[in-house]
Amino acid sequence: MMKKQMLSGALVALALLLMSGTLVQGAEAIGVAITSANFAAPSPEKENLEGEWVEITNKDTAPQSLTGWTLEDEGNHTYTFPEFSLNAGASVKVHTGEGTDTARDLYWDRSTSVWNNGGDVATLKDASGNTVSSYSGGAEED
Numbered sequence: 001m002m003k004k005q006m007l008s009g010a011l012v013a014l015a016l017l018l019m020s021g022t023l024v025q026g027a028e029a030i031g032v033a034i035t036s037a038n039f040a041a042p043s044p045e046k047e048n049l050e051g052e053w054v055e056i057t058n059k060d061t062a063p064q065s066l067t068g069w070t071l072e073d074e075g076n077h078t079y080t081f082p083e084f085s086l087n088a089g090a091s092v093k094v095h096t097g098e099g100t101d102t103a104r105d106l107y108w109d110r111s112t113s114v115w116n117n118g119g120d121v122a123t124l125k126d127a128s129g130n131t132v133s134s135y136s137g138g139a140e141e142d
């Protein structure tokens with residue numbers, strides 16, 4: 001009798017776990033990820049900020065809108081994507097410096113560096129603030 005009660009208790013716990021898992025999963029699985037980054041632009045970095053970038057790739061088979069998505073570092077720097085759609089299989093680089101946005105290159109238009117050369121973490125979030133991808137790098141010295 002005791003054993004049976006424990007078993008049904010375990011089943012209820014399992015069911016609750018599965019239900020909460022389904023809720024968390026509601027943040028749709030999207031095939032967009034940060035695939036590469038160059039946190040250290042050629043020296044003097046301040047004058048080569050277009051050489052500091054984070055690359056985002058759409059591994060899905062359908063275009064993905066990045067409009068309103070954000071890219072953040074570990075500090076308080078946040079880039080918000082303009083109206084932008086990333087084609088299936090395509091990549092786009094978000095450069096720290098100034099430039100004209102194209103389908104392959106977006107520009108943060110900053111005059112100072114964002115990514116720490118000694119190591120940093122880039123986090124990509126969708127328009128609802130859900131983390132889609134994060135990427136750590138920049139630790140290597142040259």
Ligand SMILES: [Ca+2]
Pocket residue numbers: 039040041045052113114115116117
């Ligand atoms: Ca840097």
